[in-house]
Amino acid sequence: MNFNRMLTMARKEVIQLRRDPRSLALGFLIPPLLILFFGYAITFDVENIELAVWDADQTQTSRRLVDAFVASGYFRVDRLTRYPAATNALQTGDALAILAIPRGFAGDLAAGRPAPLQLLVDGSDANTATIAIEYARGITSAFSRRATLNGREIRPAVVPASRVWYNPSLESRNMVVPGLVAVILSILAALLTALTIAREWERGTMEQLVSTPVTRLEIVTGKLLPYLAIGLFDVLLAVGIGTALFGVPFRGNLGLLVAMTFVFLLAALGFGMFLSAALKSQVLATQFAMVATYLPALLLSGFIYAIANMPRALQLATYLFPARYYVTITTAIFLKGVGIDVLWRQGLALVALAAAAIAATVAVFRKEVA
């Protein structure tokens, strides 16, 4: 391995990058744009649930109950006068849930009898439905306590003291932004390098290049270096956008994040370069990179769906994707502020993936035409 030859390759790559608007945009413009866009768009918080209310009781008490739903902030209430209109709203999607208050609701309550209510929920989106039911249960139980006790106090037998750590306000954005950095970089890194080696084969420059003493490892590492720098820049920019614009806390060590990002990028960029060397076609390599990183980064990284809930086979598959470790790393460093003592396992896994990607690239890359 000749260090100067590696730097020569890197310098050439930088010159070409500078003159290639497409790669420049992909490297410098798209990541911050995506972070901005998705930072605002993606939220896992359930708010503004459309609730159709059919109030057959039409009493002060029933109206107070409906007001409690409005006051919670979780529901947007639409009062309907006929029951069929309410079920229709559920069908068309205009409402996610229907609250039906039967005639005699206030009377039952006043008489100390159980006062039934009906909540119909659209369960097509199970997560949102569950959360909506929980909200409704909380509101109705608070309402019934006030109604039955009339200000008297009772002491519950069990008092759970819940405290939420790391993200006390439970804002999903605090988790989304650090995770997004990982997801976006996973996709982008492979796309950037998927072009590099294939381009030289397609343009005919590789034939001349491989007739020189430059080694395969020098070509591969030299080509990686500039993209490594771009990736690091993107992450630092994302930290800036996340903290300054979205108010996401950054509690960890920036140096640790940079070090972890370095090995993560080697693995992700190395994978793209492997595709480029193996397929020798820019179109093919880009398509493969897209398929092999986009969905796994989104679905198998733990960013959207908890890995613990996946079938065993899928869980095992997640270990192959750098995104899985990096999502854990970014959220942990941003929100928990933990150090290498906690993240060393993820770090080691990324080192192994990076080494495997580079070794595989060198192995499939032949200094030979045809």
Next chain:
Amino acid sequence: MSAPASSGRDTDVAPDSATAIHVRGLTRTFGDVTAVDDLSFGVREGELFGLVGPDGAGKTTTLRILAGVLAPTGGDATVFGVSVARDPEAMKPRIAYMPQRFGLYADLTVRENLDFYGDLHGLPRGAERESRVERLYRFSNLDPFASRLAGKLSGGMKQKLALSCALIHRPQLLLLDEPTFGVDPISRLDLWIILQEMLTEGITILLTTSYLDEAERCDRVALLDRGRIVALDAPRALQADLDGRAFEIRASSPRAALRVLRECQGVSRAAAFGDSVHVTLNQPAESLPASLRQALDAAGAGVESIATLRPSLEDVFMERTGG
């Protein structure tokens, strides 16, 4: 004189210290196609050696194997004593290879391309580099275009830049694949001036060409046809072999002349050549034998003139391949 079509393991040049390239039984197949078939020849140090033949003759494949960018499927070749089959990397610092397709970076400038290849070969930046670049600029007249992108150069200038990049690290062997293909006559002349200059410095040059006038400039040529050598010698010697055997016949009916000549005894080959017929005899003769003349007249060819022909390499090639 010349190597027979299938010469086995023997080559005309003994592998000694003065041999730059020594090829023995070199073979390369691509699936069912044999691109290079049991090739054997040698190139002496300081020699200008030409591989000549039509498209598909195996010229490019041979050159790629010798440049260490393609592995042979059979046989071997040594370049400066190093086997290209076993250790294709070892001789790369000493050689330069110029592929037929423009192999430089179109999005790098002239100077950036030169520096890239200079850096790859470890040529120190500074006075030595500058004087080297200066000299290559003088040869190629590329100085005014130093900061122009290579992709924006004309075809001739591209080839001159490619040759300059090949020469930046002072290689001892130049492997050039059709270096003047698609190049304008002026640039072609420039390229040849550079090559002649390199030869006076003792650099060995192996090139492929399909231009016969260029082949005639070579010290020796190997005529290739379908992966095999059909003749190998100095161009003059190959032509001398046909001296006194080739005639040009102008006739009012070239087709009739051709038909009858092909059936005559003592005729090695007859071929239409424009509106005349070229005929090659088995034996040298002062003039066209009377028996042939009679046959032509009998067939009503309407002979207008008969002249002896100064044989070209093309005639040699046609004669050897029976084309």
